[in-house]
Amino acid sequence: MKILLVAALLCALPLSNAMCAALEAPRGDVVLTVTGHIDNTNAGNTAAFDIAMLQTLAGRRAIMETPWTNGATEFDGPYLKAVLDAAGAHGKTLRIKALNDYAADVPVEDATDYETILALKMNGKPMSVRDKGPLFMIYPFDKNHELYNEKYFSRSVWQIKEIEVVD
Template sequence: MNLVPGRAGRYAVPILLSILLLALLPVFTAAANPLPAPSGPVILTIEGGIAHSNTADGKAALDLAMLESLPARTIETTTPWTEGPQTFTGVLLADLLAHVGASGDRLHAIASNDYEVTFPAGDVTDYGGILAYQQNGAALPSDKGPLWIVYDYDSDPQLLGDRFQSASIWNLVTLAVR
């Protein structure tokens, strides 16, 4: 390629456009592959630092079928709020956050009764927190569901401390990534 001063502009524009397109590729990919729209009632909204959404305002609105389509995890554990060992099934929160392209170091969870809690996002990945939608093979009871953040409390005494108990929010309706 012979770039003499008179021809330099002819090559500069295509090169700059190529660089710009490569820089914007993640934006185009997210817009080209949005989350599908929920077909049932929305039971969880994820907002804030997410790359994949399905609403006009950039949030992820999820119904139960969308959550159940993700790989399920079942844990058996006792909890401070139930009698005896319980089996919980749901999606690993780490998987759910990856599914919506979350980027942030804090999660702000809001329940339908207006209880709110903010906690490190690393807690759900480091300690295997799940977003449970079943307890003992059935939908969560109405006083805890439809969604409950649950850990395997029997696996680590630290999970029984205030930090994790306050983040074990039931009746979860909104998760904000910050």
Template sequence: MFREFPQCLRRLVGPVLLYALLPAVAIAADLPPPEGDVLLRVEGDIAHPNVGDELHLDREQLMQLPSRVIETRIPWAQGTFRFEGPLLRAVLAAAGARAEHVRVRALNDYEAEIPVADFHDYDVILALERNGSPIAVRDFGPLQVLYPFDEHPELLTESIRFRSVWHVESIHVP
């Protein structure tokens, strides 16, 4: 009976590990060029480009990445909102980016340098939807860097507010 245990254990552990690692493998796999309108460009030191030396992502590709819903109040508006979008750590993993910080650029050329540690310490998302609808450009969309403010009140600082970029168009990985 004890001699069979290791073989049984191998039969069980192998598939469990495989299924546990599949999401990470899927994220790291090279993504095809987008078929829809490009919402985000990731450029710089990345290992998984899909258009030239950049990673271009459309809405569908962004929605396929590991995501999160955050219900929170935000410092620049009244009320509580429900935001949804991919985790920024998943976006960087899809790009094959390894850096200590990234530079996020908005449509109006505003830029913020964000420590990558933020994406691992908190579930920071690239919000695509607010209250169940795509975020329009006139409402600071189509993408926003969003921190879980209500879950972590320590994030309600001026420096974090400056990292909460609206109208996101690109991420530069130095």
């Protein structure tokens, strides 16, 4: 009883919300796993997300040109920051891993300083693996043209399967 009372009191503190947030178990196929320095787990020591879970997170729809698409393309998905918040992530670097084992190290500031999204849809349609899906990290090239360079292109991982949060 004392343990429950202490846990309830700790969860009432603003600084402890990330530790106390419950992360539901995915009901569909897992498309993203967040590992490493996280507080909210639902599959062992990881935070697993299916498409439905990702669609409930805050995000944006944006139309922009990218080096990987022809002309103006619409992308839609949750903010990277929203995914990290849901997992209770804390670290300095994100190791974004693709299905083909390509990985890019991305500073956490790219999630907090920019409206970076994990696109689930391109031109209104879910992205297949063949079309860079199921998740494609998209920087806000439409809002910040200074991001349109090789530095951010190399961090724009597609076919994302995992985000490892490291120090």
